[in-house]
Amino acid sequence: MSADRYDKCIKKNICELMAFYNKSSLPEHVLFGVEFDRAEMGLVSQKWPLPSNQQLSESIPQDLVKAWEGQLNNPATSDCQFNVQGQIIYANSAILCARSKYFELVFRGQWLESDITKQEILQSSTKDQKDYNNNSVISQRCNHVIDVTDFHHQTFLEMLRFLYTNKVTFVEKKDEQNSQLTPLDLFRIADKYLIDDLRQHAKSEIFKDLNVNDAAEFLFGTAWKYPELKEQAMKYVVLNFVTVRQTSGFKNILADPSSYPAYTDLLNEILAELFPATGSVNTGKPAKEENA
Template identity: 35%
Template sequence: MLNGTVRTLSNSAVTMDPVDGFGNRSSFEFELTNVHQLQGKVCSPRFETMPNIFWQLGFVLESPNDPEYCAVYLHAICNMDEVDEYDPSRNDCLPARMYLKRSDGSIIKEMTTSSRFKFKAVKIRRLRMAQFCRRSRLTDNLIIGVRLKSTQLGNHFFRTLSFHEPVPVKPIPGTLISAWKNEFQKPGSGDVKITVQGQTIFASSSILAKRSEYFQRMFNGSWLECNRSINEQHMIEDDTISNDRRDSTDIEIDGTKSSSKMTINRQYQYSVDIPDFDYQTAVQMLLFLYTDQVDINNCPNIWNLYTIANKYLITDLEMEAKLKILEGMSINTAAESLFGNAWKWPDLKKRFLRYVVDNFSQIRNSHGYKTIVANRSKYPMFLELNSEILLSFIPETVES
């Protein structure tokens, strides 16, 4: 949900200036309004440092690492040619100096990225400064900006610079989502057979390995979750099998029906079993790996999505789910989230525990908390968590 707004500043916000040994630098600035009402990640419009080299700034009011801080991101937006690795010219713009400043131009905070950081494999899609600035220092209207080293295109390029449409990013069309879901059900669509709750999903090992370090290690190693080289037969019914295919394939034709049946022998390079997640969650994860987007607002179980992203080392999806979880924290949901799920991850446990303690006078009377107390045997960490909550109200004694 986007309660604040992002506005591109006038063309004068894109400047070139020699400072601090950085050489000529190009500054890109965007205005954030209603900052203290922002929820989740807010992204700037895309901008270019040379033709077909796009970037985007991101801002999160409450850092996933520390809620007392905000986080700032620099995203590398892949072009059609950046499939496995980024264009080396991207790194000619680094290091980057990211900053926040007030509407009057005075700097709130600025930080320069490490000179060792480079955009290489496309799995690394962003550069994040997780604890950029204390939230208490932020004004309600501010400017987010980045200074990058100037490109070889120089002044002429920046005189003709134009910005692209602002985010939020346009949702994936429903037809595209349906198309990919259909592909996941086709035996011929990949070399990986994934089994989830007795159902089968077919996927491409090259895509999974490029998007997830977990899958990359799985396919390159000897993991119990992954069996190699399986032969299977699949029966396909299709009204549209071409004559060419019929000439080269043994097909059984039922004279009473118009459809054709074709048996295909197929060998899968990998067989993966996912026993600890439901089918819909696995499909959502795969859709993100294929499209880099997720319909986070219509996720049937956000905790399952966060858990599967955490397990399979899909950092961007994990972050999206985490922000949605924190956004949904309330008097009515905090206790259930803490006792049911958040305790499994130290950072989330800390945040939810603090929220429950700070609002315990209301939460203790909520339906959610009363249900947990009445069904405490269903919550394996009930005694420990409840003790932590109650002990937080007792002052520590100092031994003399």
């Protein structure tokens, strides 16, 4: 549309509008919206969706991943030592600080608590290293030596591998019984060391494998300790309660409530979700279903 033709159209529309409205009722300034079928005003910037963590991880060249993985547990390039279950793991504090707020503060001698678990951070100490296997003094001197007592060696090493490579390996559900690399293991360690990406990875894996048979045990036994796990597990149990209440896991909980510290609160919360009008309800076994 030419500029002259466009001006004529605008004037015509204004005249028609003025004829329709009483001039005295119009405000002093009138703003008209204009819609163009095509605007040749140059390219408009477009925001593309950011890649997911998995996509980012997959985009890293494998040779680069292997190169960084080779730096983990390498005394020649490390300045900190972790003593985990009688085994030594070496790492570089600069890498850990860049990837974890926990390590950034612990190596600065500060204190912090996880927002979720409220676990206190221990300060590192400086001392000569000793090889726990042959008790010989290692020639290199580490700036930080930290004893880790609350996680398995395998779990701690995998957490460090994620910090180095952005890669993580979760054991398959069928093999979880004899492994320390379950999604829950890695969720717990990611929570303590404030590694949000790893925590989200682990959380996704946890709920991907959740089913009605183990949902109640998971909620009452573990998830209640972590608000973000509890919220999602609670929704799952409530949504599938007709089936969940018939599982052996739920019946075991009802039979031994003293083994579950949050039993009363959780059961009341479930009942309140199922029957919102009744509010808090006394706990007890669900009524038996009548045979058809």
